[in-house]
Amino acid sequence: MRIVVALGGNALLHRGEPMTADNQRANVHGAAAVLAELIGDGHTLIITHGNGPQVGLLALQAAASSETPFPLDVLDAESAGMIGYVLQQELGNVVKDRLFATLLTQVKVDPRDPAFANPTKPIGAVYDEATARRLAAERGWKIAPDNDKWRRVVPSPKPLEILEIEVLSFLIDHGVIVICGGGGGIPVVQLENGGIAGVEAVIDKDLASSLLARRLGADMLLMLTDVDAVYLGWGTADSRPLGRVLTSDIAGRDFSAGSMGPKVTAAVEFAEATGKPAAIGRLEDAARIVAGTCGTFVTKQ
Numbered sequence: 001m002r003i004v005v006a007l008g009g010n011a012l013l014h015r016g017e018p019m020t021a022d023n024q025r026a027n028v029h030g031a032a033a034v035l036a037e038l039i040g041d042g043h044t045l046i047i048t049h050g051n052g053p054q055v056g057l058l059a060l061q062a063a064a065s066s067e068t069p070f071p072l073d074v075l076d077a078e079s080a081g082m083i084g085y086v087l088q089q090e091l092g093n094v095v096k097d098r099l100f101a102t103l104l105t106q107v108k109v110d111p112r113d114p115a116f117a118n119p120t121k122p123i124g125a126v127y128d129e130a131t132a133r134r135l136a137a138e139r140g141w142k143i144a145p146d147n148d149k150w151r152r153v154v155p156s157p158k159p160l161e162i163l164e165i166e167v168l169s170f171l172i173d174h175g176v177i178v179i180c181g182g183g184g185g186i187p188v189v190q191l192e193n194g195g196i197a198g199v200e201a202v203i204d205k206d207l208a209s210s211l212l213a214r215r216l217g218a219d220m221l222l223m224l225t226d227v228d229a230v231y232l233g234w235g236t237a238d239s240r241p242l243g244r245v246l247t248s249d250i251a252g253r254d255f256s257a258g259s260m261g262p263k264v265t266a267a268v269e270f271a272e273a274t275g276k277p278a279a280i281g282r283l284e285d286a287a288r289i290v291a292g293t294c295g296t297f298v299t300k301q
Contacts, residue, residue, distance in 0.1 A: 099177065
């Protein structure tokens, strides 16, 4: 099968874990082993990944070292190159008979998207509430709860078009395993003169991956994260995981806008548009999720 595999930023750098190069390398090494198993099973993979923890760290570093910090679109590109490099290298060390490439991917968004006025995408480290509120006041951040912690949130506009789709198709058709759409892609808008320019945002990588999977004719959209399934009533005494579900049963339910909500929306969009399955689950369960024996498996009918 042709599978678009979306790796969550928190699957590559575990929640609350120090954001060091060694930790990220170790986690990417583990992810590469999981992806290698899928490649060994004969699947064609297109790999995307999140960048929430990483782009937040880069933003902090940029703010500390410059009077004019780089904008988020440039930091999106930087984080995509950083993660893509490590992932490409680790995959090449495990799967030695395949070609890999990392492609910086521009994704067009609407400059009038209401997301610019309502930031929901968490980036960077987690903080206790008091620290988060202090930093927000000092740095002009918007913040929001993230489970029992707080994080900075930024605009996350809807992805509309993947500008490098023809390049991606060419590489995939020639047997290259591509790492693309890093951090949801680099958000750009079209100018009146026909050119493009970056904007201050971080696109949700699951929504971008759903668009990518539809454009590339994928047989499955696989979103891998740090939880084993989608849960109804998450964090309550009535919490329960969802196994196989229809899009009609899951669409419109209330899930967190900063975490599981976009994954469910992405799954529903892909399954409804293609009639093919989308799945959500834990990174280490990837092969069993593809086989349909664990995780949340979303189908149209």
